[in-house]
Amino acid sequence: MTEHTEDYVRKEARTWLENNWDPNLDLFEWRNKLADSGWGLPNWPSDWYGRDLPVGLVPIVEEEFQRIGALPIPKSGIRMLAAATILNHGTEMHKEKFLRRIVTGEDVWCQLFSEPGSGSDLAGATTKAVMAGNKWVVNGQKVWTTSAHKAHWGLLLARTDMDATKHDGLSYFIIDMKQPGVETQPLKQMNGYASFNQVFLTDAEVLPDFQVAELGDGWKVATTTLMHERRAADSLRAWGQVPNSEGPIYDQERAEIETTMAPYKWYPQRAGRVDLIMQRAKETGAIKDPAVRQEIAKLMTLHKSAEWTARRARSAQEQGKPQGPEGSLGKLAASNVARAAAKVHTMISGADSMLSGDDSPENGTVAEVLISFPASSIAGGTDEIQKNIISERVLDMPKETRFDAGKPFKDIPRNTIS
């Protein structure tokens, strides 16, 4: 039997788990065992807490974890983006210093990319890093930073050369978040949650060793981080399902999940809570109103078509077909569903739509839908940018004219209000 067959991997994982899994262990003790054995992230390199397994075999290992009830490494959150970035572009020192505590979850990470002046145009970042003496000194403002207030380390995209072109003047750093020059403030959203932070960098310092990749390669490295962002978002949802088992290690894990997931509590509401529509229409009696019935059916038609489009894309992918246009429409469809759902929830709830908190139907859930959905067509890429991308990549239409290429960044028009 060779090392990379399903049966072999399954047997090996099972044996190891049977000998090592113990629900009475401390959570971090257990994760350290996973780091040492490589079973926590088996597709990682064997030099760095993994076992060099092909990604395709990871589900086999996951099945064995589930079978025995062992807790996996949470493959989610910004720290996994940090891990992917460091594995791809980091130095030996970075790997030595950061990876283990990423695996064990002891360090919290955040991503310092977006700025008030650069949202969709991420490469327009103006936060500056200047070499002064023997270290980088950073000044600027970042925004939409999840977990910044708890973070030990930040992934920082900063401008190191105003004379270079926009993309070539950026560099990538790992910044210590627990220093005087880093101030974080919660960013309160219109729905009352503060899921993100603003980060003010005032003469914050970065040692030269903490630069990732070459000077001017910041955009390239950031692309790696962003590529993993969507995947991390998917696994975040999966992580939410904690085993119901009793024991201190499970309690520890549940507490960690609770804290990590807190900023995302309103995400289902942002998506429109289509699942509540029929139940609400029946209990309010709105189901009898022909106008409401029409709107519900329109919403469900959109919702189901979007769901079936995602299934169609998945089926094609499983068959090994090249991705068709159906694979790129999910995010746009989700925005449309969220918008339509908010409208229908309003029709169903009538005057109650004016109420909030526990005065609002479903203990505030309906109110939360009504004031959260606008984020769905903006967060993670606005509908407008999505449409540009789809029209250019899928429909092969002309690219947008650029006014920021081929000249020094300092000469590119920027916001007049900073």
Added chain:
Amino acid sequence: MKFSFTEEQDEFRSVLRRFLEDKSPSTEVRRLMATADGWEREQWAKINSELGLTAVAIPEAYGGHGFGLSEQCIVLEEMGRSLLCAPYFGSAVLAASAILYAGTEEQKNELLPGIASGSTVATLAFTEENGSWDNSGLTTIFDKSKNEYNITGTKSFVLDGTTADLIIVLARTPNTKKDEGLSLFAVDGQASGLKKEPLKSVDETRKLARIHFDQVPAKLLGVEGNAAGPMKKTMTRSIICLANEMVGGADRLREDALEYVKMRMQFGRSIASFQVTKHKATDMLADVELAKSAAYFAAAAYDEEDDETEEAASIAKAASSEAYMQTAIHSIQMHGGIGFTWDNDTHLWFKRAKSSEVFLGDPAHHHEKMMTIWDA
């Protein structure tokens, strides 16, 4: 549920697409739509015999190829795309389904092989002048003397009603209501007492007729008074077929409009470079692809006898109706002035979009149907 086309299905589709592009260019569509019948027997026989289109979904026992609805829907999507002028929908979809679901073994053996080979062109006369797509508005009656049946009443919106060789008719026992007392009958297209009037239709590629029945002799299909069930199945199946035909037409319109804007230059630039045009083209893609998913899903659900089939059919019809019409409106807009001229082809599909939007029930009708299922 299996929800992706197999290699064989993809291959079938591409053969069919090339074939129909060759046999049904818009010049041919325009030639046939200008005729009173809207299709030609000899030309249709030639097209049909090469690929056995009418036989696709009829069981092998009755002279067909025995494929599923998913395969027949590939045929319909490609026909919708090329706007083929042929008596297919009334015969191989509506009438064939009604016979299959209502007929006795003997009747299926007698009637289906002709439809499968294409030698018989059949249609289904169920809608009346009130335009109701369910049985509530049905007034055509039959009477029976010595086991001979006669039909009296008026049917309308009958596909290829003036040219069909065989007319399957839905009629009721006098003084019954809604789904009660319904029976399906086979009537010879040349029977005495039939008066066939062509209707002037917006969509000239699909001919409609009003048919008056005055004591027309008819053969009962299956069991008397028992047609509500078979009709329901026939409708579900036909709605799914129409949805698939519609997404084919919508996709064709979308592609043509896209090609046009890429070629058209104004103000010294391609109009495809305007962001409004790019965003509109993306919206069109999303509309059509989502409707396609619904149409494909409904066909797969039907083949697998999924519990969700009926609602999926209504979702597919509502989604494809909205998508086709919206795509047609956008397509004309993207063409600018030339888009609403007779010489430009867009209006041919626009008119099909309009007739298909209401045929077998408009979106509002299907919205109500799905709500009735969910609110049960």
